[in-house]
Amino acid sequence: MPPGLPAERTTVRQSEKGRAMIFRNGLVLTMDDSHTVLENADVLVVDDKIAEIGPNLTAPDGHEEVDATGGILMPGMVDTHRHMWQTAMRGYGADWTLTQYFVWYYLESGKHFRPEDIYAGNLLGALEAIDSGVTTTVDWSHGLQSTDHADAAVDALEAVPGRFVLAYGNIQQGPWEWSTSKEFQDFYRRRIDGGKLAGFQMAFDVTGDPAFPEKAAFEVARELGVPVTTHAGVWGATNDDGIRLMHDGGFMSPGHVYVHAATLSSDSYHRIAATGGSVSVSTESEQSAGQGYPPTWQLRRHGIPVSLSMDTSVWWSGDLFSAMRTTLSADRVREHMEAHGKQETVTHHHLRAEQVVDWATRGGAKALGLDSSLGALTPGRQADIVLLKNDASPVMFPVLNPYGHVAFQAQRGDVHTVVVGGRVVKRDGRLVDADLAAARAKVGATIDHLRSTLGEDAWKQGMNPDIPEARVLHNPYQYTK
Numbered sequence: 001m002p003p004g005l006p007a008e009r010t011t012v013r014q015s016e017k018g019r020a021m022i023f024r025n026g027l028v029l030t031m032d033d034s035h036t037v038l039e040n041a042d043v044l045v046v047d048d049k050i051a052e053i054g055p056n057l058t059a060p061d062g063h064e065e066v067d068a069t070g071g072i073l074m075p076g077m078v079d080t081h082r083h084m085w086q087t088a089m090r091g092y093g094a095d096w097t098l099t100q101y102f103v104w105y106y107l108e109s110g111k112h113f114r115p116e117d118i119y120a121g122n123l124l125g126a127l128e129a130i131d132s133g134v135t136t137t138v139d140w141s142h143g144l145q146s147t148d149h150a151d152a153a154v155d156a157l158e159a160v161p162g163r164f165v166l167a168y169g170n171i172q173q174g175p176w177e178w179s180t181s182k183e184f185q186d187f188y189r190r191r192i193d194g195g196k197l198a199g200f201q202m203a204f205d206v207t208g209d210p211a212f213p214e215k216a217a218f219e220v221a222r223e224l225g226v227p228v229t230t231h232a233g234v235w236g237a238t239n240d241d242g243i244r245l246m247h248d249g250g251f252m253s254p255g256h257v258y259v260h261a262a263t264l265s266s267d268s269y270h271r272i273a274a275t276g277g278s279v280s281v282s283t284e285s286e287q288s289a290g291q292g293y294p295p296t297w298q299l300r301r302h303g304i305p306v307s308l309s310m311d312t313s314v315w316w317s318g319d320l321f322s323a324m325r326t327t328l329s330a331d332r333v334r335e336h337m338e339a340h341g342k343q344e345t346v347t348h349h350h351l352r353a354e355q356v357v358d359w360a361t362r363g364g365a366k367a368l369g370l371d372s373s374l375g376a377l378t379p380g381r382q383a384d385i386v387l388l389k390n391d392a393s394p395v396m397f398p399v400l401n402p403y404g405h406v407a408f409q410a411q412r413g414d415v416h417t418v419v420v421g422g423r424v425v426k427r428d429g430r431l432v433d434a435d436l437a438a439a440r441a442k443v444g445a446t447i448d449h450l451r452s453t454l455g456e457d458a459w460k461q462g463m464n465p466d467i468p469e470a471r472v473l474h475n476p477y478q479y480t481k
């Protein structure tokens with residue numbers, strides 16, 4: 001069980017603790033083992049847990065009531081890979097490829113981020129997550145150049161009432177360097193072990209160097225008993241060699257998360273499946289940056305568990321609606337194209353909306369080993385609940401196919417209420433007690449710092465990469481030229 005949210009993590013009024021609340025008359029996607037869907041049902045929350053689900057429930061005195069009529073109740077979503085420190089640079093890299101991303105963050109500008117810049121990005125990223133109904137997020141935090149940066153990352157995550165898993169990384173050093181340092185070990189004991197976060201992972205990539213220098217970091221992870229999350233199968237960066245080294249070394253353990261896994265051979269997929277790993281698919285990232293084709297069509301064939309992620313808000317916003325939408329579409333277009341290549345026609349899709357909703361909720365909880373307490377709406381589980389309801393939107397009725405509605409129709413603006421561990425963090429479409437002005441000021445200071453450090457020319461160049469020359473084909477049907 002993950003620890004409950006401690007009182008000091010949030011400024012939510014103390015009187016809200018220990019209260020009961022009930023959602024009335026909603027369409028409930030439980031995401032339980034049999035994916036039970038209940039119409040016109042109530043969800044009763046007592047303290048931090050779901051107490052009961054069913055029609056016409058009786059609530060204790062003094063409870064808060066939310067009318068869910070016309071809305072969809074679903075478990076809080078889980079994002080298993082998000083570089084939250086990069087949220088301060090929201091949208092800056094809209095036209096980047098993965099190469100430009102690497103140059104900007106890994107080689108040139110990532111080193112300019114100070115602890116307060118990590119804090120600013122994480123704070124904004126954390127608020128962005130809960131606002132969109134993502135109640136658990138893995139902060140794939142690979143900008144931790146020092147443990148001061150790591151403290152700042154955790155401080156920000158603890159300031160927002162969502163659940164966060166810190167995936168500790170540092171792109172300015174080899175993983176064999178930072179993971180074996182005394183400072184990292186001290187940080188782990190001081191902030192993580194028995195701490196307030198929902199979990200901890202070690203985040204680093206395996207380049208495929210035959211000397212396998214990453215081995216030392218895997219040994220630290222094993223010693224600490226923490227999972228590893230790694231960008232695997234990324235075109236031009238990581239490939240089957242890394243998987244083979246990990247597997248041969250006995251370091252592919254259950255609970256490890258392989259991010260993207262888009263350019264791997266069948267042999268590597270078999271190794272992931274056989275060792276109890278799962279894959280975090282970031283479809284929008286894979287499509288735009290070029291890690292490889294979004295791999296769900298391969299993962300399904302290899303029986304590999306899937307979760308979804310948004311990667312980084314330096315390109316796109318961090319909500320899982322777009323992840324569900326693009327993942328479903330990418331899988332289907334691949335199925336069509338594979339068939340067309342064989343002069344065949346797909347008449348029935350394999351991947352259904354129901355499955356991607358599962359990946360966005362239960363799949364994420366499973367990937368993080370939190371499935372017994374999160375990922376589904378069942379009595380006894382933690383009350384992490386999202387109500388999708390927007391009476392002002394013509395897109396929110398009719399709700400005929402609820403999974404289809406979540407995956408292909410709904411969006412952030414339809415997130416009406418969000419509850420994390422029984423605590424309301426968004427109500428009537430607005431974050432509760434979130435100081436957005438303070439977050440804006442911190443992000444503004446980070447932008448000022450980076451912009452002045454880089455200089456105006458580099459700042460503009462970074463945002464506007466050169467466009468390669470392109471030629472429009474000669475058109476034989478145009479006779480006039």
Ligand SMILES: [Zn+2]
Pocket residue numbers: 081083140231259311
């Ligand atoms: Zn990533």
